[in-house]
Amino acid sequence: MTAVSSDEPLVRVENLKKYYDAESGFFSRLLGEERKVKAVDGISFEIGEGETLGLVGESGCGKSTTGRTLLRLEEATEGSVYYRGRDITNLDGEELRDLRKEIQIIFQNPQSSLNPRLTVNDIIGEALDIHGMAGADTRDERIKELLERVGLNASHANRYPNEFSGGQLQRVGIARALAVDPDFIVCDEPVSALDVSVQAQILNLLKDLQEEFGISYLFIAHDLSVVEHIADKIAVMYLGQIAEMGTPEELFSPPQHPYTEALLSAIPEPDPGWEAERIILEGSVPSPIDPPSGCKFHTRCPRVIPPEEFSFPQEEWRAVLSLTTRIAADDLDIEAVEAGLDDTSVENVASTIRGEYGIPDRLSDPEAEEVLSTALRSVIESAPDPVETGIAERFASPCTTTNPELRPIERGTAACHLFDEAHLDAPAAPPTVRQRGAED
Numbered sequence: 001m002t003a004v005s006s007d008e009p010l011v012r013v014e015n016l017k018k019y020y021d022a023e024s025g026f027f028s029r030l031l032g033e034e035r036k037v038k039a040v041d042g043i044s045f046e047i048g049e050g051e052t053l054g055l056v057g058e059s060g061c062g063k064s065t066t067g068r069t070l071l072r073l074e075e076a077t078e079g080s081v082y083y084r085g086r087d088i089t090n091l092d093g094e095e096l097r098d099l100r101k102e103i104q105i106i107f108q109n110p111q112s113s114l115n116p117r118l119t120v121n122d123i124i125g126e127a128l129d130i131h132g133m134a135g136a137d138t139r140d141e142r143i144k145e146l147l148e149r150v151g152l153n154a155s156h157a158n159r160y161p162n163e164f165s166g167g168q169l170q171r172v173g174i175a176r177a178l179a180v181d182p183d184f185i186v187c188d189e190p191v192s193a194l195d196v197s198v199q200a201q202i203l204n205l206l207k208d209l210q211e212e213f214g215i216s217y218l219f220i221a222h223d224l225s226v227v228e229h230i231a232d233k234i235a236v237m238y239l240g241q242i243a244e245m246g247t248p249e250e251l252f253s254p255p256q257h258p259y260t261e262a263l264l265s266a267i268p269e270p271d272p273g274w275e276a277e278r279i280i281l282e283g284s285v286p287s288p289i290d291p292p293s294g295c296k297f298h299t300r301c302p303r304v305i306p307p308e309e310f311s312f313p314q315e316e317w318r319a320v321l322s323l324t325t326r327i328a329a330d331d332l333d334i335e336a337v338e339a340g341l342d343d344t345s346v347e348n349v350a351s352t353i354r355g356e357y358g359i360p361d362r363l364s365d366p367e368a369e370e371v372l373s374t375a376l377r378s379v380i381e382s383a384p385d386p387v388e389t390g391i392a393e394r395f396a397s398p399c400t401t402t403n404p405e406l407r408p409i410e411r412g413t414a415a416c417h418l419f420d421e422a423h424l425d426a427p428a429a430p431p432t433v434r435q436r437g438a439e440d
């Protein structure tokens, strides 16, 4: 193993992108359009020796793709991954094989990642053989040692995967990864499929192994509560980008980025006396094929910044923006609304739509009301033709127009316009959101 120079982290990822070809429909093929799934869209981070970076976010935000691209199981579309200071994105042949000895992966479902036809002896032995890590005389001894190190019995070597419980099988997966003496392991949701009591045991095992062997982890999880006790640093991902990154303390006490805040509020509080308000994010995660303009989180953000020109109470603005987005995308199905109504007058259709979005009959700002009602009227009267209402331009805010960069804030780093100088007085975190760390 080569030593890393003191100022170079073990792993350094720079502006990494991984785009997949999207399945294209007939019309896009006809028009020669190439649609891409932007699974990872320009992320950068570092992991030091013996350190754990937790990577969290909802399903589909690009966590596994990040892990797989780091391991070179996927080819990066753009950007670089430096391992011990060396760009590994273009390695091949012998060099790539050597790299695979240093970087390993543990999967969420050992049931599907371990060959059911091989005994544990063969599964771990295979890893040793590929990298020439043990001779015929030491092979069995090494396998026995590895099994015991991960808390299994040496006699388990002759069993098949279906003879183990989920937790035991994950231990086999860990033993296999450990067999080649790796310096870096990508743990891709290693405890998500396990019972809570078993989860803690596996997390403790991973921590112990890290202490003993100085291994670095990229620890992927969809649940913040899983990483908060194992990670030195946490990166919160949303739609292929990093929304916030910092130590658990920087991220949690109190939460800063509105997305982290929402994720954190979703963690069940063990103390029944604690009354934290759960932040429900509107709608589902948008498609990575056609992500929102500006900040990718703006379509669901509870603290999205209102346009300067108007005076909006936060809740009103959130509701108006959701409707604005639909109108601007020409995605409001007026016919469907009318089909459910006896009175299909413009006023009644408009009022029904406003009701569905939780928008009051009149906005507090008369000028904003004028913009909204004019746009709504125009959409309703000319439906189903696409209508250019100009509403998106009138209600533009930094969140809808500019993708924020991940940059240092008071604690850690965040990609959010709330931390721009001009918006520091925007609505703060609801006081009901707990300050993790302070009580823990």
Ligand SMILES: Nc1ncnc2c1ncn2[C@@H]1O[C@H](COP(=O)(O)OP(=O)(O)OP(=O)(O)O)[C@@H](O)[C@H]1O
Binding pocket: 020, 021, 037, 038, 039, 057, 058, 059, 060, 061, 062, 063, 064, 065, 066, 222, 288
């Ligand atoms: N081979 C592929 N071809 C096309 N799209 C893909 C491919 N692999 C992943 N994607 C898409 O890329 C996006 C990111 O997927 P990824 O599996 O990395 O997310 P994730 O955060 O790990 O989610 P999960 O927790 O559900 O695994 C998703 O929209 C997914 O559908």
